[in-house]
Amino acid sequence: MEKILDQFQQALLSMDRLEARRILENFNPEQDAMQCVEEIVVPVLERIGDLWEQGQLPLAQIYMSGRICEELVDRYLPPASPQRMDQPNMAIVILEDYHTLGKFIIHSTLRASGIEIQDFGTLDIESLIHKVIANNIKILLVSVLMFSSANHIKELCNRLKQEHPTTRVIVGGAPFRFDSQLWQQVGADAVGTNTAEAIQETFKMIEALT
Numbered sequence: 269m270e271k272i273l274d275q276f277q278q279a280l281l282s283m284d285r286l287e288a289r290r291i292l293e294n295f296n297p298e299q300d301a302m303q304c305v306e307e308i309v310v311p312v313l314e315r316i317g318d319l320w321e322q323g324q325l326p327l328a329q330i331y332m333s334g335r336i337c338e339e340l341v342d343r344y345l346p347p348a349s350p351q352r353m354d355q356p357n358m359a360i361v362i363l364e365d366y367h368t369l370g371k372f373i374i375h376s377t378l379r380a381s382g383i384e385i386q387d388f389g390t391l392d393i394e395s396l397i398h399k400v401i402a403n404n405i406k407i408l409l410v411s412v413l414m415f416s417s418a419n420h421i422k423e424l425c426n427r428l429k430q431e432h433p434t435t436r437v438i439v440g441g442a443p444f445r446f447d448s449q450l451w452q453q454v455g456a457d458a459v460g461t462n463t464a465e466a467i468q469e470t471f472k473m474i475e476a477l478t
Contacts, residue, residue, distance in 0.1 A: 269307070277312045280333040281325070288336055292344070304344065305382045309337050310467070313377045317463030320373065334376030341380045356406030356477045358470075361388035361396055363410050363424065364417050371411045374440070374466050381467070383474070385409075393424050401432050407473050409438045409466065410456075418443035418450060425455035436473055440466050 272295055279287040292304050316333050319325045360375050371387075378385050388399055400408060408428075412418045421439055428435045439451050440460040451459035458473060460466025 272308065273312055273315070276308050277315055280312065280316065280336055281329050283329070283332045283336070285336050285339070289340060289343075292340060305341060305380070309341065310377075310381045313337060313380060314464040314467060317373055317377065317467075321462045330373055334373060334380060337380035338376055341382060355383060355474050357386075357404050358383065358407040358409070358474075359386040359388050359400070359403065359405045360409040360411070362390040363396065363412055364390075364392050364420055371409075373463055374409065374411070374460070377463065377467055378470060383470070393420060393427065396424065397427055397431060400428065400435055405432075405435055406477055407436050407438065407470065409440070409460075409470065412439070412441040412443060415443045417441075418454065421456065422454040429455070436477070438466065438469050438473065 272291065276288060276291045279291060292308060295304060295308060313333065316325065316330065320330050358378075360371055360378075362371055375385060375387050386403065386405075388396065391399065399405070410421060410424070412421065418439075418441065421437075425437055428437065436457040437455075438458045438460060439454065439456040444450050444459050445461045448461075458469040460469050
């Protein structure tokens with residue numbers, strides 16, 4: 269299995285769509301698409317995310333790896349497929365900040381893992397609360413880069429507890445790597461200090477809510 273993961277990772281990093289597709293098809297002759305996603309796509313994307321966190325991969329490879337996996341998953345697991353994970357409504361957002369890379373990687377990895385998640389882009393608190401309520405979001409991933417933006421998450425969590433208490437908040441970004449207790453101080457339900465941890469926490473929360 270490790271050899272297959274290595275081959276799939278190399279195909280993604282080489283931006284070789286045909287080879288990545290061939291690996292998935294050969295691994296799964298019975299066309300159990302979700303098994304492919306769970307056993308190959310998710311762990312390899314987590315590996316690639318870790319390499320990016322360590323500064324070992326450039327942005328182009330991260331971007332294309334995510335895109336290739338999204339294309340493959342949408343091919344074998346279209347959004348209407350009954351094999352798609354039964355999940356609560358989810359969204360990811362940047363709160364009052366302007367970086368996008370971390371959000372893109374997590375959004376792409378989740379979609380390539382068979383999870384449907386809305387991308388709310390960059391919003392202020394008022395606009396975000398409105399969208400959460402309008403879309404009945406149950407799991408909200410919030411990404412920030414600056415400590416000043418992280419401080420706004422406390423207000424966001426307090427408002428959500430009053431106005432839409434069923435929403436669970438997962439936070440991530442640089443401030444939460446520097447301060448391991450910050451996520452609790454702002455009132456979040458979980459934290460992802462890196463890509464792999466954010467994905468793992470999301471899956472845990474989905475399981476807890478379904």
